[in-house]
Amino acid sequence: MISVSSVSKHYGDFAALHDVSVEIQPGSLTALLGPSGSGKSTLLRVIAGLEVPDEGTVVLEDRDVTGLPPQKRDIGFVFQHYAAFKHMTVRDNVAFGLKVRKRPKAEITSKVDELLGIVGLSGYQERYPSQLSGGQRQRMALARALAVEPKVLLLDEPFGALDANVRAELRAWLRRLHDEVHVTTVLVTHDQEEAMELADSIVVLNAGKVEQVGAPRELYDTPANEFVMGFLGPVARLGDGLVRPHDLVLRTDPDGIGVEAQISRIVHLGFEVRVELDLVGDGAVYAQLTRHEAEQLELHEGDIVYVRRDGVKSLPSAA
């Protein structure tokens, strides 16, 4: 259990975190999600002890660690750019935490071999980080963080520096690893898809404040405000409300409810068909239809259609 209470952190005049309180359940995988500058990395670094908050407290497993340095917090931390010890072999990198704890050599060797097996780097013991790919380096960094059996595992945009396909592979792998190891894990990301795919619970941050906390589905279906709705997926503004493009319904004949619009472009994206619309007097939106729906409606560019939202899943605008 990680409990952050009323934490504030300023850099000069800039408020990176403003009165932030978050509870993270033991054994969960929680994502801190937000745009750059939202304070998500700062919050993670405050939990790790790499940043000292101006105000507020951090409690890890019933222990107030606010005044403790990172060394004494029983954490594992994984950096975006790996922070591999370049002059050490993979074995020495993973063994580092155990060596500074002066564990017996035999125990260190077996633990390191076991962890390298878990992260899929068996046989790489004697390589140097420069001889590994980005994905392998990050898995080594994860093994290094797990070696000391931390109470919480903190990941700062761990896949941010990797290629898209490696990223997707490592995500799935991290989720499986978490299901095996069950260590309380906090992951910082700016990628909503990554957060939705990996996390049990998502904390959405914006401008140093928590906007909403909840399960991925909950945030997507019942966002607390326009920011959360906009950040978790594409949105269209129809009349005075926001709506997901896949919740827009098109009709070719006027039904009295729909807003009149002209189709400016039709984009076929495989299963999905994206219909770009110029609303009469009210800007532009696009609707996501299935291929089947689009075929049934027999839509053409330049056609006039009537747009309405599909009932419940819209959000009244605050404006």
Add this chain to the structure above:
Amino acid sequence: MTTSRASRYGIRFFALGYLALLLIVPIGVVLYRTFEPGVGAVWDSITTPAAVSAFWLTIEITAIAVPLNTIFGIVAALALVRSRVRGKRVLEALIDLPFAISPVVIGLSLFLLYGRQGWLGPTLTDAGIQIIFSVPGMVLATIFVCLPFVVREVVPVLREIGDEQEQAAATLGASRWQTFLRVTLPAIRWGVAYGVVLSVARAIGEFGAVSVVSGKISGETITLPLLVENRFSNFDLAGAYAASALMAVIALATLLALTLLQRKGDAR
């Protein structure tokens, strides 16, 4: 863009020719003239009591000044790059001061501070400590002129490696000292080594500052460069060449020792 074969060879020829003309030829001439009278004569020339004393004094001064400057250099570089203290700019400028000031002026300033008529001179004399015209003054002068080398070599390396590895070490439970020994020091070792080589070369060869505070007492405060100058001005050219060659040998030995140490360190 690829450079043509001819222009590549042209560049190489120019670089090597320039080096040959300015460095290799003069050093070669010194070595040639040194051994012209025969190896026996050279050996006699560098084993006179004055030469032996100058050799050991040079080694002694270097052995004190270089380790002190290395420790100071690493600490100062860490302070400049890693800490958030105020007055970093001032510290940075101060460290470069020995490069900016002529060594003779450095010698003079030590003389004015610690000399018999200097600010601290009388107090030190009363306490029985003599700095000017003795070894402590020469060590101080050498420390002064060699001060910037290690700092200047280590600072860019520290900047380049960043502090993420050190943060990672902290999250893994390493104390500051453990982090320094296991992470920071190995990462900056090339910079430190290069700074040490430069410092040793300068410490062995320093003439100006040491000359002012030495007093040139034969057999006591004469280092190898002072011996070279001494012999040269007494028309003992062969003796001057021999002492010069000895200095070159010490410098090469240092370079070789460090290269071997690094090999061993890397093989581990």
